[in-house]
Amino acid sequence: MNMQSDNSSSAPEAAPPTGMIVIRNLVKKFHGIQAVAGVSFTVGAGRVVVIIGPSGSGKSTVLRCINHLETPTSGEIWVDGIKLTHNSKDINAVRAEVGMVFQQFNLFPHLTVLGNIILAQKIVRKRGEQEARRVAHEQLERVGIPEKAGAYPGQLSGGQQQRVAIARALAMNPKIMLFDEPTSALDPEMIKEVLDVMLKLAKEGMTMVVVSHEMGFARNAADAIIFMDRGLIVERESPANFFQNPHEERTRQFLSQILH
């Protein structure tokens, strides 16, 4: 209703583009330096897209623009048919529908695992204590650590913390889950337990965008792989094509560096 018609040349507001996430010509500059230099892609409902690329390629920035943790410099983003504007009410509404998992977990250290999972349910989703607790226990069951409800984050291993972070996001019943290098801060033997949870989510039909270097996960779970370099999408492929016969020279170069 109060959306600006700043996209005068494109389609009217009445018909938002189809797709769970639609990104058009996304540009993000930090102090004049382009981190994302015009990126467009669509993620259909229930699809899993893995974004890979060298560090500094803008992949995390794209992810963080989807729920406006970074404000895009220009370009358009629709999430589940809602166009993201600068209106903070719209942004909070979209964020409640988009779960996000961070590299550093970012659990709230002053709250127990249960407290972490019920906080936003109560104050954002306005759920009662009883319901919030019930949902929290369900989600802890789902990520495989129901026995840790009373523990503090500092008492858990990295893998357990990351699974709690996933449970915390899932408790909001999001339509989309974003993962920002979810296994990069983990010890090697803990990576699998987190990837297993993500794989399970993917199979259950969750719409996911994952920034990761876990090629095994990309191969097994992704519907599409987006390869980014210097703020641009180099190519978008199915996993099979991506690994077997990538079109671009830059992709081949990158793959030869990380697959050994």
Place this chain on the structure above:
Amino acid sequence: MTAERSTSLDTSRQSRIAPGLERMADWPWWLIVAILIGLVVLFQIVTNQRMSVIFGAIAAGIGVTIRVTLSAYSIAVIIGLFVGLARVSSNKVILNIASFYVEVVRGVPILVLLMYIAFVIVPLLVTGINGFGHRLGAETGLGAVLAKVSTRNISNELRVIIGLGIAYGAFESEIFRAGIQSIEKGQMEAARALGMGYVQAMRYVILPQAIRSVLPALGNDFIAMLKDSSLVSILGVEDITQLTKLYAASTFLFFQSYSLLAFIYLTMTLLLSRGVRTLESRLSAHRR
């Protein structure tokens, strides 16, 4: 290998001092001496006629000192919390107003600030209130009351409480600001990503962590405030310092009077600093 290293470390220590003595060397000797002196003074107050008379004369001020300290400190913490939040605000207007307050107040000696607030700001406020009362109409109820407010209605004690509160508010705001900024950026991002607004994220995620980490610093400032409350004697507020000053001037018992005064302050501050230390260690034990 590590065992070997630790034993060699132990022997080197033992060669320096015998184990029993070493433990004694770690005793808080200063505290023991202080307690002994304190006991002597206490004994004097109870047994010595003259000391107990002096104590009787200035004891009434203890209540005033505590009342001034507690009231001014409460004001300071409330000001500090909100100004601290303003200092991390992205709103430039709020940020600049808060910075102006902090920098100006921190740059003026507390004694000067107390006099300035008591003799300049408060009368100005009263004039303002009177003017407001006249505009409401000096005949009607509220207007009449406001128009008649006089500078004399505002006691010196209230003025110094406001003054100390404003002065310390600037220090507390810096403590709160540092506490808020010490919380990782990811905490705010995680809260916002879950759909919380800025205020909700501050209230439920950032502040609970920040306040916990600044409690020791706040405790230290409470002790500092207790000591600085002696400045209010300059405005004739009858705290222990003022009563001691009056008593010593009228009896010429300077040695006994001021020794007793120092003893009373020390007792209060040492007890409080022990309390702050306990709080600190308990908090760090619960951490992570």
